[in-house]
Amino acid sequence: MSKGLTSREEDYSQWYNELVGKADMAEHSAVRGCMVIKPYGYAIWENMQAALDKMFKDTGHSNAYFPLFIPKSFFSKEASHVEGFATECAVVTHYRLKNDGNGNIIVDEDAKLEEELIVRPTSETIIWNTYKGWIQSYRDLPILVNQWANVVRWEMRTRLFLRTAEFLWQEGHTAHASSQEAIEETERMLEVYADFAENWMALPVVRGKKTANERFAGALDTYCIEALMQDGKALQAGTSHFLGQNFAKAFDVKFTSKEGKLDYVWATSWGVSTRLIGALIMAHSDDSGLILPPKLAPIQVVIVPIYRSDEELDKISAIAKELAAELKLKNISVKYDDRDTLRPGFKFAEYEMKGVPVRLAIGGRDLENGTIEIARRDTKEKQTISRDGLVLHIEELLVDIQNSIFKKALNFREENTREANSYEEFKELLDTKAGFISAHWDGTPETEKQIKDETKATIRCIPLNNKLENGHCIVTGNPSTQRVLFARAY
Amino acid sequence: MSKGLTSREEDYSQWYNELVGKADMAEHSAVRGCMVIKPYGYAIWENMQAALDKMFKDTGHSNAYFPLFIPKSFFSKEASHVEGFATECAVVTHYRLKNDGNGNIIVDEDAKLEEELIVRPTSETIIWNTYKGWIQSYRDLPILVNQWANVVRWEMRTRLFLRTAEFLWQEGHTAHASSQEAIEETERMLEVYADFAENWMALPVVRGKKTANERFAGALDTYCIEALMQDGKALQAGTSHFLGQNFAKAFDVKFTSKEGKLDYVWATSWGVSTRLIGALIMAHSDDSGLILPPKLAPIQVVIVPIYRSDEELDKISAIAKELAAELKLKNISVKYDDRDTLRPGFKFAEYEMKGVPVRLAIGGRDLENGTIEIARRDTKEKQTISRDGLVLHIEELLVDIQNSIFKKALNFREENTREANSYEEFKELLDTKAGFISAHWDGTPETEKQIKDETKATIRCIPLNNKLENGHCIVTGNPSTQRVLFARAY
Numbered sequence: 001m002s003k004g005l006t007s008r009e010e011d012y013s014q015w016y017n018e019l020v021g022k023a024d025m026a027e028h029s030a031v032r033g034c035m036v037i038k039p040y041g042y043a044i045w046e047n048m049q050a051a052l053d054k055m056f057k058d059t060g061h062s063n064a065y066f067p068l069f070i071p072k073s074f075f076s077k078e079a080s081h082v083e084g085f086a087t088e089c090a091v092v093t094h095y096r097l098k099n100d101g102n103g104n105i106i107v108d109e110d111a112k113l114e115e116e117l118i119v120r121p122t123s124e125t126i127i128w129n130t131y132k133g134w135i136q137s138y139r140d141l142p143i144l145v146n147q148w149a150n151v152v153r154w155e156m157r158t159r160l161f162l163r164t165a166e167f168l169w170q171e172g173h174t175a176h177a178s179s180q181e182a183i184e185e186t187e188r189m190l191e192v193y194a195d196f197a198e199n200w201m202a203l204p205v206v207r208g209k210k211t212a213n214e215r216f217a218g219a220l221d222t223y224c225i226e227a228l229m230q231d232g233k234a235l236q237a238g239t240s241h242f243l244g245q246n247f248a249k250a251f252d253v254k255f256t257s258k259e260g261k262l263d264y265v266w267a268t269s270w271g272v273s274t275r276l277i278g279a280l281i282m283a284h285s286d287d288s289g290l291i292l293p294p295k296l297a298p299i300q301v302v303i304v305p306i307y308r309s310d311e312e313l314d315k316i317s318a319i320a321k322e323l324a325a326e327l328k329l330k331n332i333s334v335k336y337d338d339r340d341t342l343r344p345g346f347k348f349a350e351y352e353m354k355g356v357p358v359r360l361a362i363g364g365r366d367l368e369n370g371t372i373e374i375a376r377r378d379t380k381e382k383q384t385i386s387r388d389g390l391v392l393h394i395e396e397l398l399v400d401i402q403n404s405i406f407k408k409a410l411n412f413r414e415e416n417t418r419e420a421n422s423y424e425e426f427k428e429l430l431d432t433k434a435g436f437i438s439a440h441w442d443g444t445p446e447t448e449k450q451i452k453d454e455t456k457a458t459i460r461c462i463p464l465n466n467k468l469e470n471g472h473c474i475v476t477g478n479p480s481t482q483r484v485l486f487a488r489a490y
Numbered sequence: 491m492s493k494g495l496t497s498r499e500e501d502y503s504q505w506y507n508e509l510v511g512k513a514d515m516a517e518h519s520a521v522r523g524c525m526v527i528k529p530y531g532y533a534i535w536e537n538m539q540a541a542l543d544k545m546f547k548d549t550g551h552s553n554a555y556f557p558l559f560i561p562k563s564f565f566s567k568e569a570s571h572v573e574g575f576a577t578e579c580a581v582v583t584h585y586r587l588k589n590d591g592n593g594n595i596i597v598d599e600d601a602k603l604e605e606e607l608i609v610r611p612t613s614e615t616i617i618w619n620t621y622k623g624w625i626q627s628y629r630d631l632p633i634l635v636n637q638w639a640n641v642v643r644w645e646m647r648t649r650l651f652l653r654t655a656e657f658l659w660q661e662g663h664t665a666h667a668s669s670q671e672a673i674e675e676t677e678r679m680l681e682v683y684a685d686f687a688e689n690w691m692a693l694p695v696v697r698g699k700k701t702a703n704e705r706f707a708g709a710l711d712t713y714c715i716e717a718l719m720q721d722g723k724a725l726q727a728g729t730s731h732f733l734g735q736n737f738a739k740a741f742d743v744k745f746t747s748k749e750g751k752l753d754y755v756w757a758t759s760w761g762v763s764t765r766l767i768g769a770l771i772m773a774h775s776d777d778s779g780l781i782l783p784p785k786l787a788p789i790q791v792v793i794v795p796i797y798r799s800d801e802e803l804d805k806i807s808a809i810a811k812e813l814a815a816e817l818k819l820k821n822i823s824v825k826y827d828d829r830d831t832l833r834p835g836f837k838f839a840e841y842e843m844k845g846v847p848v849r850l851a852i853g854g855r856d857l858e859n860g861t862i863e864i865a866r867r868d869t870k871e872k873q874t875i876s877r878d879g880l881v882l883h884i885e886e887l888l889v890d891i892q893n894s895i896f897k898k899a900l901n902f903r904e905e906n907t908r909e910a911n912s913y914e915e916f917k918e919l920l921d922t923k924a925g926f927i928s929a930h931w932d933g934t935p936e937t938e939k940q941i942k943d944e945t946k947a948t949i950r951c952i953p954l955n956n957k958l959e960n961g962h963c964i965v966t967g968n969p970s971t972q973r974v975l976f977a978r979a980y
Contacts, residue, residue: 029616031616066519073595096579150639
């Protein structure tokens with residue numbers, strides 16, 4: 001807290017890294033690529049988990065837990081799946097250490113596994129191997145299961161929350177008796193994610209489908225929600241996959257239908273991760289620190305006393321504690337910070353850095369006047385108001401902040417979504433303004449790859465409910481019936 | 491559900507294994523020693539987590555998350571710690587797979603780690619390496635952090651919930667400025683565990699300290715809660731460790747005290763795991779299935795309709811749904827099971843197997859009489875009562891069941907805690923009655939080991955607030971000032 005942040009303007013990436021540290025969210029660990037999520041960052045994850053978990057349960061899902069380890073042979077069973085994950089797998093080969101006699105701890109070569117185990121990068125294979133034992137008939141379907149877990153994908157270039165070798169996530173894995181039912185589930189969960197992003201994270205998202213190139217390894221269709229960060233780069237915030245019968249075939253999972261016919265089971269999987277915390281930070285925060293939407297803020301209201309004597313502090317504390325109790329009754333999380341070793345200005349800066357949505361200050365004059373100073377983090381507006389009716393005022397203010405943050409992010413996205421009608425225009429927009437670029441594309445993986453290689457922009461998605469529009473691919477000039485959304489992305 | 495369980499009398503171990511399967515709690519996975527926790531079993535874990543998490547937060551702790559992997563060198567830093575865990579460590583040695591060109595997926599030898607990584611069996615080392623960066627002064631203390639996580643200890647003989655290679659747990663890791671404060675924390679968390687065991691799990695526990703032989707690897711003192719299972723074997727249900735300055739010294743974590751003196755930081759750690767689910771099952775359940783304490787039951791009340799026509803079902807459903815809504819308002823979790831493919835008797839057996847505390851049945855005669863049949867799982871008592879005042883009756887019944895289960899388990903433990911005053915008596919009690927045996931011991935590790943080798947009984951704990959009593963060690967005859975508690979244990 002000793003000094004401010006590098007500004008976003010100056011160096012967005014540096015701003016992000018400093019902010020994650022100074023807001024006490026997370027730090028790099030001694031293990032390459034693995035992060036430590038500190039209590040303040042983890043509290044945001046807990047709030048996300050609680051909201052998402054309720055949404056999953058409200059849509060009929062239960063939680064379960066599957067093994068951390070996956071036998072190597074399971075990976076080979078679904079060809080495109082193993083191809084997608086093989087290059088980033090942590091492999092367990094031994095199950096014992098020993099002392100070499102000279103006081104050194106070494107791996108015991110007598111304890112080598114017959115078959116290596118992979119630390120799960122995702123759990124389709126171990127779960128579908130398990131589902132084989134659970135499913136015989138249509139009566140056993142659907143299976144609607146979710147798992148909260150850690151996963152490992154060996155990344156060489158890591159950034160806290162955005163890309164780490166180990167991360168926390170949830171992965172839903174469902175099994176269905178028909179293709180249609182599985183597709184409906186895939187779409188339902190995409191909508192749950194979009195709802196969560198917009199109404200909890202205050203993060204507007206585009207709902208869409210990935211192109212074949214960008215699909216999950218093993219999926220027939222990958223749906224996604226895409227958000228725009230303040231530096232004009234896109235971030236994939238959640239994915240929902242229609243897996244068809246690929247994993248059922250790989251693990252031989254069949255069911256007898258109502259009509260007595262034997263068929264392979266239909267599957268979906270869907271996940272969001274601690275990456276969302278990175279999105280939350282990058283979408284809303286400013287050069288003074290985090291800006292958190294009230295619905296996910298670990299502390300929604302902080303009260304800081306400003307006093308010249310112990311006697312004055314006592315009087316302020318009495319008011320603060322009564323107020324805190326009233327707010328708690330309304331399920332508003334509140335902290336009264338009466339640490340006597342720090343000056344109010346220092347505390348103000350700390351809670352700005354940590355993105356606490358509402359700050360209250362009570363000083364000597366407020367005691368006399370029955371007032372309180374109230375400051376909102378997002379706009380930094382301050383007001384001195386009467387303590388009468390304060391709780392109701394704060395309730396409304398928290399709603400207003402939640403909505404304002406969303407609207408601000410939505411305006412930003414709208415201002416930064418532009419159409420390009422030629423490759424020249426496309427490249428210029430990318431380099432000068434970034435943001436989403438809506439453009440015609442001929443539908444081939446080759447053109448998509450060429451654009452990626454030449455500009456680092458990828459097709460973020462083909463938006464759902466896209467309007468049809470005849471046009472020509474910006475690269476090849478071939479006919480196209482709809483625009484797709486490009487961006488450089490995290 | 492097709493047939494009943496082996497009885498406890500016949501084969502307790504077999505009874506347990508069958509019950510875990512038939513109650514849909516968990517199953518073995520394709521990965522040696524790792525279990526799949528099924529939705530019904532996981533729902534119990536979620537209820538345990540929610541209750542414990544609140545207790546941790548009410549005592550000032552926050553959650554955080556530390557890496558799954560621990561560099562091998564970290565383990566070597568605390569000598570007794572590595573000795574305790576080295577023989578059961580899963581070791582990651584590579585970070586990539588590849589296709590060998592013949593379609594086989596093999597480990598890529600070009601992707602060998604410079605230093606092997608251990609999948610955490612417990613996190614003291616990685617956490618104290620992290621705390622080094624968090625602690626400079628007494629102002630940074632205490633650190634009161636908990637982590638919910640998976641851990642791996644390579645076990646050769648596994649049993650669902652009781653002993654598995656991977657299990658879920660929480661591990662608290664706290665840092666303090668004085669020995670006294672750390673000891674107080676150790677004791678406080680033991681009391682939290684005892685409170686949880688007794689008031690949520692309905693499981694009476696003995697609070698005590700482990701002998702030096704049985705301490706956690708790296709601890710100066712290990713406190714524990716010990717419970718008695720229905721077969722007379724003991725089960726360690728939770729431990730809280732006073733670690734002294736061992737880990738601070740191993741990772742060089744010092745702080746400046748208020749007086750300006752530099753000293754090593756004092757530590758505690760404490761944990762409970764999914765093993766508690768095994769304890770819950772074994773302590774209360776009977777030959778018809780699970781008996782769950784209402785406070786942890788995923789379904790507290792089930793309603794089963796008994797009908798001869800669709801018209802009758804409609805009337806019953808109307809009543810059942812209204813009742814379910816009223817119960818939900820009281821935060822009672824309720825399921826209305828109107829599946830039309832199964833007979834009521836089948837459903838009754840299923841909910842008995844799953845330990846649902848209260849079962850309601852509504853039939854044709856109940857429609858006429860305004861009554862309902864209510865059955866409690868623990869005693870299997872049934873009553874037909876008026877629907878008026880039913881919600882209040884159920885609320886009281888759930889409290890009564892919770893208390894009854896606890897009292898039954900407490901009576902069982904009291905009846906099965908016996909004094910032995912000679913080694914002969916000790917061995918006879920062990921072989922004929924099992925249970926806890928309270929006996930004098932000379933305080934030496936050698937005698938303790940001899941007893942263990944000869945009888946398989948271990949000292950479960952030296953009870954806290956043990957009364958002093960002069961006596962003689964049952965083995966050596968040497969003088970002793972207090973009895974300690976022995977048992978064969980899980």
